[in-house]
């Protein structure tokens with residue numbers, strides 16, 4: 001029997017209304033994006049860069065002079081070519097990855113280690129909202145894998161394989177694109193962690209928020225594990241871009257598509273504008289050495305207290321490692337070691 005989720009309910013319609021109201025919320029800015037904060041000499045990896053926010057971020061990173069690695073499932077090579085053409089920066093590479101597939105994520109880590117490391121900035125952006133739950137090649141629930149577990153595997157793998165710059169010239173930055181929807185679930189459902197859930201369209205938004213809660217909890221725990229001394233050897237930043245006029249709802253039923261496209265186009269921000277918090281985290285000198293930070297659009301906020309809780313962070317880490325163990329065998333070393 002399929003276990004019942006205990007993660008609160010938000011339907012796609014209420015999520016859309018909440019998105020509209022978020023657009024009109026005025027908030028104090030955490031800082032300024034400065035034209036002089038350039039990225040020459042830095043290597044930036046951005047995943048999910050074939051469309052929407054990720055593509056806009058890849059453009060801006062290239063425009064600022066970075067070497068850009070776009071890890072994508074689709075759009076190869078045309079999206080990378082478009083970045084080169086539009087920015088005049090030809091130091092742009094694409095790597096194919098399917099974050100639903102454990103083997104593909106492991107291959108991505110190996111390719112980066114062999115060809116592109118060290119990375120200065122890692123932007124973990126890819127996500128999806130499926131029409132209904134589906135199984136990955138390894139039998140996990142697809143949105144759980146793409147929106148949460150693959151990020152745990154990928155980022156931890158990069159760190160374990162020494163893919164981040166460590167020459168002391170500056171502190172590497174890991175930037176995790178989450179969502180304010182991480183605040184919606186009333187509690188963690190530890191009993192059913194990683195269990196395949198059978199759900200349809202009415203529940204996808206609820207699970208989307210739940211996986212963003214897992215992701216934000218992971219971001220906070222990762223920062224604690226990496227930065228247990230007072231100095232920060234790696235900065236971990238998380239953010240919600242606010243509502244973006246992107247194709248994130250592309251799997252919604254055809255009947256709703258015209259209304260959604262209209263609402264997205266009228267009220268939601270362009271990917272370029274929505275990319276501001278990512279660009280700020282990637283470029284700002286003002287946050288150099290900060291262990292952790294979270295932005296909702298361009299304003300600083302505390303993450304949800306469930307996500308900030310150390311016990312939850314430790315439990316999430318252990319349970320995630322347990323799943324990976326069943327997929328692959330034990331990790332070669334502890335991140336804190």
Ligand SMILES: NC(=O)c1ccc[n+]([C@@H]2O[C@H](COP(=O)([O-])OP(=O)(O)OC[C@H]3O[C@@H](n4cnc5c(N)ncnc54)[C@H](OP(=O)(O)O)[C@@H]3O)[C@@H](O)[C@H]2O)c1
Nearest residue numbers: 048050052053073074098099100126127243244246247248
């Ligand atoms: N849109 C919003 O209103 C909103 C609000 C808050 C947060 N966010 C977050 O912003 C981030 C970017 O979303 P977006 O709005 O820009 O949506 P998007 O245009 O749909 O971009 C999502 C990206 O993720 C990639 N992706 C999906 N599944 C993948 C897989 N299995 N393997 C590899 N790549 C995969 C997509 O690749 P394909 O092109 O191959 O599908 C695409 O490049 C996400 O983390 C999202 O949760 C969005």
